[in-house]
Amino acid sequence: MSGQAPMSGKPVVVLVRPQLGENVGTVARAMLNFGLTELRLVQPQFGWPNAKAVNACSGAFAPLNGVRLYESTKDAVADLNAVFATTARGRGLAKPVLTARAAAADMRSRAAEGRRVGLLFGPERTGLETDELLLAEALVTVPLDPGFTSLNLAQAVLLLGYEWHLASDRTPARKMPHEGRPADQAELDGLVGHLVAELDRADFFKAEDRKVSLSKMLRATFARAGLLEPEIHLLRGVIKALANSREERSARRTTPKSLTSPDEAL
C-alpha cells in the first residue's frame, strides 16, 4: 500500500466493528504502553475522528492520529503476511488455538522473518465472526478464570501488547539493590561464626548439642535473607556492640569503679 508507514516489525492492531468510541481511546493507550502505534478500524459503529476516543486515550495520540478505516476485515488485512485473531472460545475451527504468550512468541518469529503481523479483535459483545477467524493463521485466547471471563477490548489489547513486549523485553526479572555486592559464603560463615562465638561467651547455649542445632538454624536463617556484603558488615558491628555493651555492664557490676567511661557502654 503506498503511503504506508515504514515497517516497524510491530503488529498492526485491527479493531473490527468496534461499538464505542471511548474503547478506541483506551485501546490506543494500551497499545502505546507497549510501543504499538498502527491501528486500523473496520466499520466503526461511530463517527471518525471521534471526540470520545480522544478524551479516553490519556495522551496516547499516536495510534489515534494514524488510524486507517476499512470497509471489510478482508481489506484491512490484505497487505499483512501473518494474521492472528483473538477469540474467547476456540470455535472448533481447523486452526491452532494459542495462549496470548504463545501467540506473542509466534508473532515475534513472523516479524523476524520479515512478515507484517496483524492482530484482530472483534466487536465488544460478539467477537469476530467465523469468516473473519478463517482469515488468520492462528486463533488467540487469553487464559482467564473460567468463573469470570468478561474482558473489555482495551484489556484484551493490553494483555496481548504486554506479551508482545515481554517476548523481547530485556528487563532483568530480578534487579537487586545496588547498595553493595551479594555476600559470599565465607562472609556468611564469618557472620554466623562471630555471632555463635559471642553467644557462647554469653552462655546462650546450655548444652553442646543445642549449640550445634541452633548454629545451623542461624546459618539457615541468614542464608535465606540473601544478604549483601555491607549488611554483613553492619550485622557484625551490631553483634560487636551488643557483646561489648554486655561485657561493660558486667564489668561495671563486678568492679564498681569501671576503667571505661560509662558513655562508651551506650
Add this chain to the structure above:
Amino acid sequence: MSGQAPMSGKPVVVLVRPQLGENVGTVARAMLNFGLTELRLVQPQFGWPNAKAVNACSGAFAPLNGVRLYESTKDAVADLNAVFATTARGRGLAKPVLTARAAAADMRSRAAEGRRVGLLFGPERTGLETDELLLAEALVTVPLDPGFTSLNLAQAVLLLGYEWHLASDRTPARKMPHEGRPADQAELDGLVGHLVAELDRADFFKAEDRKVSLSKMLRATFARAGLLEPEIHLLRGVIKALANSREERSARRTTPKSLTSPDEAL
C-alpha cells in the same frame, strides 16, 4: 484476624488511598478475571460503599462485597506474611525489584509455603510512599515501553493478576484443532511422492536435477504447514483428481471417440 475468610492462597489486593470510586470497580473486574476476590482499601478518597465502583465493576461484585477498610497501610498488611509493593520506579531502596512475572513466581512460592500474600498498589497519581514500599519484601514493576508509561490502576492490577494466574495456569500454549491427528513423516513423504510422480508424468520437470530440487522444495513447504492426516488424505484426492482430469482431457484430444464418458472427466 477473626471473621477472616478462609485462606485461599490467592494474593490480597490492597489499594492505598485510591482517588476514584470507579477505579475500585474496574480493579474488582480485573481481579475477578483471575479469580482474586480479597480487596482492601486504605483511606479511600471517596465514600464507601460507592455507587461508581458498583457501576464500573461489570458484574464483578465479589471483590466489592468483601472490601475491608483500613486507616493505614501498616494496618492493612498486619496479618499478611509476604508483601509485594508495586512501583513505577525502583526508587533506590535496598529491596529487590522484580518484573510482574518474577513477582508472580515468588508470590506462588510464598503461598505454597503457607504464607498469606499481599499486593500493594499506590494512589493513581503519586504511587506508594517510601515508608509504604519499605513494608514489602520486594518491589514490583511492570515492564512498559519507556516512551509511554501511563498505566491506570485497573490495568496494573490486571497485569499482575494475569501473571499470578499464568504462574499456575495449565492451559496448553498450543491447542491443535481436533479435526484429525497430525500427519507423520511417512504420510508426508507419501503425499510428496504422489505429487512428484504425477508431475513427472505431466513432464513438469524439464531436467532430473530440477526434479530433485523442486521435490525438496515441495517437501519443505508441506512440512512447514503442520498438516493433519485428513488434510493429507484430501490433498492426495486433489492430486488424483487433477491428474485424472488431465489424462482424460488428453485422451479426448488424441482419440475423439473416448472410451470414458465425458461426465467422468468433470
